[in-house]
Amino acid sequence: MSIQLTEGVNLHVLPSKKYKTVRIVAKFCAPLNKKSITKRALISSLIETNSKKYPTQTALRSELSHLYGASFGTAVSKKGTFHILTVSLNVVNEKYLTMGDSVLSEAIAFLKEVIFQPNVLNGHFDEETFEREKENLVNYYDSIADDKQSYASLELQKLFFEDKGQQTPSIGTKQDLADLTATSLYEYYQEMLLNDQVDLYVLGDVNENEIAEKFKEFPFKARKKMAQTAFYSEPPVEEVILKTERQEITQAKFNLGYGTDVFYHQANYYAGQVFNGLFGGFPHSKLFTNVREKESLAYYASSSLDTFRGMLIVQTGIDSQKMEQVKKIVTLQLKEIQSGNFTDEAINQTKEMLKNQLLQSEDNSGAIIERIYANQLAKGEIISLEDWLANIDKVTKEDIMDVANHVKLKAAFFLSGEVK
Known part of the structure; x- marks a missing residue:
């Protein structure tokens, strides 16, 4: 009610x-x-x-x-x-x-x-x-x-x-x-x-x-309803902004920010969630298995989506000397998904993990309220759990590739442990 x-x-x-x-x-x-x-x-x-x-x-x-x-x-x-x-x-x-x-x-x-x-x-x-x-x-x-x-x-x-x-x-x-x-x-x-x-x-x-x-006893006064959209979209840029800062630290941080067209419960939201899971959101993702495990270039490497601001964030903890190598291999992982170089097994595993996350959140009353509130901010209505799960299942390989091909690097920040 x-x-x-x-x-x-x-x-x-x-x-x-x-x-x-x-x-x-x-x-x-x-x-x-x-x-x-x-x-x-x-x-x-x-x-x-x-x-x-x-x-x-x-x-x-x-x-x-x-x-x-x-x-x-x-x-x-x-x-x-x-x-x-x-x-x-x-x-x-x-x-x-x-x-x-x-x-x-x-x-x-x-x-x-x-x-x-x-x-x-x-x-x-x-x-x-x-x-x-x-x-x-x-x-x-x-x-x-x-x-x-x-x-x-x-x-x-x-x-x-x-x-x-x-x-x-x-x-x-x-x-x-x-x-x-x-x-x-x-x-x-x-x-x-x-x-x-x-x-x-x-x-x-x-x-x-x-x-x-x-x-009804709470003394709230009437106020104007906000008409603005909840979504913020950053304009694209011609050149990538890269900033390097040096501090006396043992583990360097190299973070990358990408612009996307993935917004909360909009047309390609579900494909965006599967893309992120494949790219860096889960332990079986390309960033985790290739950057961290196979190449041993990072202590950690993961990605996350901010779907109210159209931003994909990659976070890595690395040796200071390996920044260029990490940048190249992260870029390669994105290109792999853009070209469709990922398996149906990986897609299905990602979908199952996304659905499990959603179902587990049902045990937390706070998480349920947060989800409903985000629904209402973004769409003015509540998306049922059944519809959400069904929309994840509907995502195709082509949908994931389409999302990946609209991901563009905009900025990167390198916190280096090498002090000059």
């Missing part, structure tokens, strides 16, 4: 007797804008830490314990042209508890409190909490620089995309964080509550009408 609580705010109740818990998720979605990414990341930390009713982290955690050990958390992410702040709460199904317990009602009230009554005094977030979470975020940014694969991935993103918002990681930047104050951030949070597209999900053994009545 999906109902519109007010314009731009939708509730999706997904009854299921499969789980012993009830998962409640609130998704706040806004157009991707570099100026607001860091603000949203810090807000997610603040509302996860405390609120007006629960002014300390200890008080908030104590309430979660009272809710029979409910799990609560926030996260930020990017999907194409959107930035999404997610608030999640997972509680035990009260049907397994003694009579009289109303855990679900209390959990929804807790969510309402955290969202609409943050720890604010005189028009600004609590200064102590603000400064502490700001410092935590700085430490997190620094830890990314220490994780060389994450660092290389973000540097590749800067090269690949021209748009500043697309270049910026979903958790923002240290530079933008420095400009924020407890007052300016609270002013933005008020704007966010008024303007973001909001989707609320409840998945579990619940009564739809009872849930709807509870969420």
Whole structure:
């Protein structure tokens, strides 16, 4: 059941007797804008830490314990042209508890409190909490620089995309964080509550009408629906952009970014998934078996698709001296698929692994909500599991070759261990 609580705010109740818990998720979605990414990341930390009713982290955690050990958390992410702040709460199904317990009602009230009554005094977030979470975020940014694969991935993103918002990681930047104050951030949070597209999900053994009545009490105001597409497409380039950076590291990172025409649940999405599985997505893929196993050119080599931004990413960990060899053999693996040099057995194995991934995700209520939300962002409708599996089966060898022939290298980032 999906109902519109007010314009731009939708509730999706997904009854299921499969789980012993009830998962409640609130998704706040806004157009991707570099100026607001860091603000949203810090807000997610603040509302996860405390609120007006629960002014300390200890008080908030104590309430979660009272809710029979409910799990609560926030996260930020990017999907194409959107930035999404997610608030999640997972509680035990009260049907397994003694009579009289109303855990679900209390959990929804807790969510309402955290969202609409943050720890604010005189028009600004609590200064102590603000400064502490700001410092935590700085430490997190620094830890990314220490994780060389994450660092290389973000540097590749800067090269690949021209748009500043697309270049910026979903958790923002240290530079933008420095400009924020407890007052300016609270002013933005008020704007966010008024303007973001909001989707609320409840998945579990619940009564739809009872849930709807509870969420109708949330004081959301009507807001304009976002009309823009979720997909971001980077214009093609004449020349490949290659950047080399040198640091004192034992294992070099060589990452490549390719433009594709594969977008989430669009015409060639399923062929794109099979292509990626064959190219570098699974242990039987060409990158894994040839670059890593046969030639011993890489400690690891894999590929992944960003189907909201039309990007294929190849990640490798290599010896610094072997970059040119790795580049040549990765290019060769792509050409092999473009020319159809792969077996029906490999296609079938890839399809089975994709279908198994999908079926296994059914055991995770959080994964189900994420999939449904992505469906709704991309197509405005939910793709059934049966249709998804059937569409994977329909992919032909020619479909895979067609996808491969539309894959074009745009940027590469080489983090070398050789320091001059």
